Amino acid sequence: MNADQARRAARAHGLTATLTTMHDTLPERVLPCGPSGCCVLPEPALHDVIGVWTAGTVAVLDPAAVERLGRVETPDGPLAAVRYRGAPGPAGVPAPWSDWLARLAGLRLGLSEALLDATVAHLGDRRVGDTPLLLQQLIKGALADAVTEQIEIKIQLTGTPPPAESLVALHRQITMTDRMLLRLLGASGFTADGPGAVVNASELLADAWIGGEGWVP
Amino acid sequence: MIELDDRLGTARVHARDWARDLRGTALELDRDPDTVYRCLDNPAVRHLSRMLIPERWLPDRTLIGGYRFDGMTAMERVVFAEEIAAGDAGMLLASPGASLSGVLIDLLADQEQKEWFYGRLLAAPTWTFFALTEPDHGSDAGAMGTALDPDGEGGLLLRGAKRYIGNGARAQVGVVFARDRPGPLGATAVLVDTGAPGFKAEPIPTIGLRGAQLSAITLDGVPVPAARVLGRHLSPTRRGVWSGVQMFNRLRPGVAAIALGIARSAHDYVAEQRSSLSKAERLRWERTGRRIDGVRQLIWQAAAIVDAQPANGHLASAAKARAARLAEEVTLEALEYFGPGARLTQPMLDKLIRDARGVEFMEGTGNIQRLNTFQGLVQGKIGRD
Numbered sequence: 152m153n154a155d156q157a158r159r160a161a162r163a164h165g166l167t168a169t170l171t172t173m174h175d176t177l178p179e180r181v182l183p184c185g186p187s188g189c190c191v192l193p194e195p196a197l198h199d200v201i202g203v204w205t206a207g208t209v210a211v212l213d214p215a216a217v218e219r220l221g222r223v224e225t226p227d228g229p230l231a232a233v234r235y236r237g238a239p240g241p242a243g244v245p246a247p248w249s250d251w252l253a254r255l256a257g258l259r260l261g262l263s264e265a266l267l268d269a270t271v272a273h274l275g276d277r278r279v280g281d282t283p284l285l286l287q288q289l290i291k292g293a294l295a296d297a298v299t300e301q302i303e304i305k306i307q308l309t310g311t312p313p314p315a316e317s318l319v320a321l322h323r324q325i326t327m328t329d330r331m332l333l334r335l336l337g338a339s340g341f342t343a344d345g346p347g348a349v350v351n352a353s354e355l356l357a358d359a360w361i362g363g364e365g366w367v368p
Numbered sequence: 369m370i371e372l373d374d375r376l377g378t379a380r381v382h383a384r385d386w387a388r389d390l391r392g393t394a395l396e397l398d399r400d401p402d403t404v405y406r407c408l409d410n411p412a413v414r415h416l417s418r419m420l421i422p423e424r425w426l427p428d429r430t431l432i433g434g435y436r437f438d439g440m441t442a443m444e445r446v447v448f449a450e451e452i453a454a455g456d457a458g459m460l461l462a463s464p465g466a467s468l469s470g471v472l473i474d475l476l477a478d479q480e481q482k483e484w485f486y487g488r489l490l491a492a493p494t495w496t497f498f499a500l501t502e503p504d505h506g507s508d509a510g511a512m513g514t515a516l517d518p519d520g521e522g523g524l525l526l527r528g529a530k531r532y533i534g535n536g537a538r539a540q541v542g543v544v545f546a547r548d549r550p551g552p553l554g555a556t557a558v559l560v561d562t563g564a565p566g567f568k569a570e571p572i573p574t575i576g577l578r579g580a581q582l583s584a585i586t587l588d589g590v591p592v593p594a595a596r597v598l599g600r601h602l603s604p605t606r607r608g609v610w611s612g613v614q615m616f617n618r619l620r621p622g623v624a625a626i627a628l629g630i631a632r633s634a635h636d637y638v639a640e641q642r643s644s645l646s647k648a649e650r651l652r653w654e655r656t657g658r659r660i661d662g663v664r665q666l667i668w669q670a671a672a673i674v675d676a677q678p679a680n681g682h683l684a685s686a687a688k689a690r691a692a693r694l695a696e697e698v699t700l701e702a703l704e705y706f707g708p709g710a711r712l713t714q715p716m717l718d719k720l721i722r723d724a725r726g727v728e729f730m731e732g733t734g735n736i737q738r739l740n741t742f743q744g745l746v747q748g749k750i751g752r753d
Contacts, residue, residue, distance in 0.1 A: 294745055
């Protein structure tokens with residue numbers, strides 16, 4: 152699965168199904184942990200892993216070193232958040248880190264695109280006076296900005312993926328685009344069973360593997 | 369990611385080389401727009417003066433890196449525009465050549481009109497202008513007040529005023545949009561010789577992009593031969609608003625590339641003038657570089673779409689709005705690397721900041737572009753597959 156396939160899958164089938172496929176299509180049954188050992192996956196994906204990404208390479212997993220951090224709620228059910236605390240083993244093959252970040256960006260962009268679809272539908276249904284909110288110029292402008300960001304990101308994820316540092320920047324751009332769209336949804340984007348919950352989960356995925364704005368890899 | 373083929377990659381390398389010379393004259397042109405007359409031998413200026421002249425009229429064009437470039441595609445124009453604007457956007461806009469009018473000539477002119485227009489350009493360095501915007505109506509073609517009326521002897525007369533017209537005061541020929549009848553199909557473009565009686569153009573002092581020499585044009589009964597009406601061989605539908613839409617779609621990625629070039633120039637300036645950056649500054653500078661790279665990809669995609677489907681300018685609008693904003697952001701951010709007083713002590717950076725403001729309203733303001741982007745979104749024409 153490449154980044155563009157992840158994007159299309161996420162837009163059509165959602166977060167959990169796409170993340171499951173992304174994990175299933177890794178070359179080995181691994182826990183693909185980020186630089187600080189964190190990882191978020193559907194619960195079933197944790198059951199049969201034998202390897203782990205640690206210190207940039209693929210190592211043998213020590214099950215006792217897997218710490219449960221909690222759950223990430225999504226409309227399809229919770230994801231499991233874990234941290235691997237095992238000591239790095241002897242240097243193994245390099246973990247396909249950039250590829251994973253690219254697919255993750257594709258997944259998150261697909262969710263963002265689905266959010267845009269939902270936002271356009273929502274604003275088309277709501278009215279202020281006799282006019283749909285969708286036809287208010289401020290709304291049009293905000294939607295134009297969001298779709299521009301999404302297309303800019305999509306072009307960079309198509310074909311050869313960019314280097315890891317550029318992918319980190321793209322993840323930040325996806326987060327900011329999602330926030331632009333959430334502002335158009337008002338309180339309906341803030342409810343635990345609404346579109347804002349997917350955005351929250353998407354941001355948590357980025358946090359697990361990349362970290363916040365100021366973090367330096 | 370989009371990557372340039374060898375031909376366009378070669379263009380980029382050559383144009384980047386030309387741009388170095390432009391930096392040397394950028395501040396001089398900013399102070400004195402007539403500087404362009406002393407720069408006609410600059411390879412970038414020479415190239416711009418020959419752009420948008422089709423091969424048929426210029427078969428022995430100088431090759432660049434073994435390739436022929438005539439500027440007839442948006443993709444080619446954006447590659448050159450970014451690099452030349454990174455040298456000096458003012459000079460790009462000050463240069464002689466077909467410029468904006470060239471795209472309309474390609475769309476609308478008949479054989480005789482092309483002979484006349486390209487003949488003028490090839491005979492000597494010739495500046496052109498494109499006049500749509502009006503003092504009271506902006507670029508709203510539907511409200512256009514400039515009139516094109518019969519003179520009673522088989523010819524026509526132009527009456528009205530145009531404003532913010534690049535190169536208006538130094539041009540020898542140009543295109544004027546005017547109304548020849550009421551209604552939405554009443555807009556017509558005509559070729560005008562600036563030496564004709566009743567034509568007057570005066571520069572309008574501006575904050576930046578002074579090389580462009582924006583001008584106010586007065587048309588006081590300017591005689592126009594009937595043979596200079598563009599698209600006279602086409603239906604009124606195709607020579608009016610349709611042609612304007614097609615033309616602006618084709619040009620918009622190039623304007624976006626000018627903005628990108630200004631942003632990149634400011635970004636490069638930081639690296640050149642600040643030999644050692646702190647770790648935090650280095651990270652910030654690299655992050656800005658990635659934003660520039662992302663917008664470049666967007667512009668290339670927009671140019672490719674316009675070349676393939678000239679009626680689809682929605683992504684071109686998105687790219688133009690995004691790039692204009694980027695130019696303002698990056699030039700202002702560059703100040704942060706130099707501390708208080710940077711606009712006074714770094715004149716080149718000060719110029720870039722002023723120039724960046726000028727791109728916002730070229731070919732439509734950011735808000736107009738966003739409305740056009742929105743139309744592309746709701747009509748499914750902006751490439752979200």
